[in-house]
Amino acid sequence: MFIYLENASYTYNLNMPFETKALDSINLSIDRGEFIGIIGHTGCGKTTLLQLLNGLLEPTIGHVFIDGVDIHQNKKGLKEIRKKIGLTFQYPENQLFEESIYKEIAFGPRNLGITDDLLDERVKKAMKMVELDYNQYKDRSPFELSGGEMRRVAIASVLAIDPEIIILDEPTASLDPQSHASFLTLIKNLYQKYHKTMILVSHNMDVIAELAQRVLVMEKGKIIMDSTPRNIFQESVEQLEKIGLELPQVTYVMHRLKQMGKEVNSGVLTIEEAKEEIFSILKVKKSNNEIF
Amino acid sequence: MKFFRNLTIGQYVHKDSPIHKLDPRIKILTSLLMMILIFLTESWWSFLIIGFFFTVNIWLSKVQIKYVLRGLKPILVLIILTLFIHLFTTPGEVIFQIGVIRMTWEGLSRGMFIAVRLFLLILTTSWLTLTTSPIALTDGIERLLSFFKIIGFPAHEIAMMMTIALRFIPTLMEETEKIIKAQMSRGADFESGNILKRMKNMIPIIIPLFINAFHRADELAIAMEARCYRGGEGRTHYRALSFKYLDKVFFMIISFTIALIIIINVV
Ligand SMILES: Nc1ncnc2c1ncn2[C@@H]1O[C@H](COP(=O)(O)OP(=O)(O)OP(=O)(O)O)[C@@H](O)[C@H]1O
Ligand SMILES: [Mg+2]
Numbered sequence: 001m002f003i004y005l006e007n008a009s010y011t012y013n014l015n016m017p018f019e020t021k022a023l024d025s026i027n028l029s030i031d032r033g034e035f036i037g038i039i040g041h042t043g044c045g046k047t048t049l050l051q052l053l054n055g056l057l058e059p060t061i062g063h064v065f066i067d068g069v070d071i072h073q074n075k076k077g078l079k080e081i082r083k084k085i086g087l088t089f090q091y092p093e094n095q096l097f098e099e100s101i102y103k104e105i106a107f108g109p110r111n112l113g114i115t116d117d118l119l120d121e122r123v124k125k126a127m128k129m130v131e132l133d134y135n136q137y138k139d140r141s142p143f144e145l146s147g148g149e150m151r152r153v154a155i156a157s158v159l160a161i162d163p164e165i166i167i168l169d170e171p172t173a174s175l176d177p178q179s180h181a182s183f184l185t186l187i188k189n190l191y192q193k194y195h196k197t198m199i200l201v202s203h204n205m206d207v208i209a210e211l212a213q214r215v216l217v218m219e220k221g222k223i224i225m226d227s228t229p230r231n232i233f234q235e236s237v238e239q240l241e242k243i244g245l246e247l248p249q250v251t252y253v254m255h256r257l258k259q260m261g262k263e264v265n266s267g268v269l270t271i272e273e274a275k276e277e278i279f280s281i282l283k284v285k286k287s288n289n290e291i292f
Numbered sequence: 293m294k295f296f297r298n299l300t301i302g303q304y305v306h307k308d309s310p311i312h313k314l315d316p317r318i319k320i321l322t323s324l325l326m327m328i329l330i331f332l333t334e335s336w337w338s339f340l341i342i343g344f345f346f347t348v349n350i351w352l353s354k355v356q357i358k359y360v361l362r363g364l365k366p367i368l369v370l371i372i373l374t375l376f377i378h379l380f381t382t383p384g385e386v387i388f389q390i391g392v393i394r395m396t397w398e399g400l401s402r403g404m405f406i407a408v409r410l411f412l413l414i415l416t417t418s419w420l421t422l423t424t425s426p427i428a429l430t431d432g433i434e435r436l437l438s439f440f441k442i443i444g445f446p447a448h449e450i451a452m453m454m455t456i457a458l459r460f461i462p463t464l465m466e467e468t469e470k471i472i473k474a475q476m477s478r479g480a481d482f483e484s485g486n487i488l489k490r491m492k493n494m495i496p497i498i499i500p501l502f503i504n505a506f507h508r509a510d511e512l513a514i515a516m517e518a519r520c521y522r523g524g525e526g527r528t529h530y531r532a533l534s535f536k537y538l539d540k541v542f543f544m545i546i547s548f549t550i551a552l553i554i555i556i557n558v559v
Binding site: 017051054056079082083086087088089092094095096097107108109111112143157158161 | 305467470471473474475476477478479480481495496499500503504
């Protein structure tokens with residue numbers, strides 16, 4: 001087991017008139033090699049949960065174990081933890097500050113004491129992972145980039161630390177459709193090509209359905225479902241809708257087709273699968289036509 | 293990380309009480325007058341009356357004592373320090389003496405007096421800020437200052453700046469915390485090293501903070517212009533302040549109290 005949360009709760013502004021309980025007795029274990037999607041209504045505690053995972057917040061009750069070690073027992077170890085667990089926040093482009101993209105991406109590894117050739121290598125590799133051309137971009141100022149490019153730089157700056165696990169908080173929020181699509185490929189590559197353990201928070205169910213292997217559904221600071229996307233989007237439709245969440249768009253299409261009397265599998269999650277399903281019923285029709 | 297977690301801006305505590313409902317102008321003026329009296333008076337009786345006045349006031353406001361005490365905490369050291377300085381430096385009848393250090397009765401009484409004076413000053417400002425929301429405060433200040441508009445004093449602009457600043461302090465603090473966390477996720481260390489190194493470590497926080505603040509200022513300016521904001525000329529208020537029955541009653545009480553204190557001091 002890689003990360004283990006034991007009965008972890010977190011309350012903001014503890015003992016103040018406006019305290020808010022953001023997480024309530026979370027028990028969660030995450031293994032290496034997983035791709036976890038987290039969904040939930042706004043304010044349900046997703047971002048708070050992510051911050052517990054890399055030790056930015058200390059649970060008010062409960063413990064966080066990483067590789068079997070309680071990370072808040074030894075505060076000096078937290079930097080090591082952040083080397084293993086890379087976290088990017090929502091709108092990471094708001095944290096850029098360096099004069100060149102090279103320096104920006106080198107900030108992370110430099111903080112961890114990496115220098116010279118090794119540093120170059122790290123930066124190059126990180127830029128390759130986010131598909132930014134090293135020679136073309138390295139000397140440009142991060143502030144003259146487009147929003148999508150800035151976000152790539154920000155994510156690269158975390159990737160350059162070479163973490164084993166990458167946690168992304170709404171990486172595709174407010175991107176145009178084209179960058180959205182290329183970000184999906186990028187995230188997929190991080191998992192498939194670079195073998196990172198991934199945790200992804202998104203409000204976009206299509207993204208979650210397409211990428212995640214395990215989905216956590218959160219509501220009011222609790223994890224109320226923890227299963228495969230197929231189980232969740234197929235079997236818990238009412239429950240999801242009750243807490244204000246949607247299904248992936250194609251799943252809706254398939255549900256409608258089924259209502260219209262077509263023999264389709266309504267548990268379809270991705271456009272690829274939907275295509276196959278629709279082709280298959282069309283083929284059946286065709287052969288039927290041939291018979292009559 | 294415990295950066296700003298314990299910091300609240302403005303210590304306003306919302307309660308449904310007659311004191312909270314008072315017109316901010318009357319509260320600001322009361323505080324000002326009380327502070328002047330506290331500074332000028334030389335009589336314990338005045339302190340007693342003022343202390344009684346605010347005790348009743350705070351009781352009426354339903355604000356828990358712990359918030360009042362929290363306001364006092366930062367200056368507790370100062371109060372104790374003044375007490376001791378007076379205790380040991382005022383000449384007079386000696387209570388006891390060790391070497392050159394001696395304590396006098398005059399020092400004791402003087403020290404106590406100054407300590408109580410400081411205590412009451414803080415109590416006055418706490419009473420005002422605990423029961424008046426920042427927005428009501430700026431509203432009241434604007435109205436009070438508008439008297440000086442005749443001599444060209446930009447009362448509205450100053451009040452608007454204060455309102456905007458108050459509005460954005462929590463936002464900027466939230467943003468600072470977020471940036472700190474983001475940079476810590478990139479391995480930044482804000483807790484070790486000497487002062488010079490620590491200051492240099494602030495750069496990754498300050499630059500994004502400023503950039504974001506400028507963006508925000510820009511957006512706000514455009515949004516205000518889009519809604520035809522043209523300064524204070526001819527502007528009316530959503531919450532028009534007017535003296536109500538409660539304000540009149542309070543006005544009578546405060547006038548009576550102040551008169552009493554002045555009489556005590558003059559006689
Ligand atoms: N710094 C903070 N101080 C006080 N309360 C906070 C803070 N951050 C979050 N909260 C509160 O904690 C709760 C959970 O917030 P969190 O940011 O984890 O939600 P979220 O699921 O990430 O929401 P979103 O989808 O909008 O990003 C919310 O009620 C929020 O108001
Ligand atoms: Mg969030």
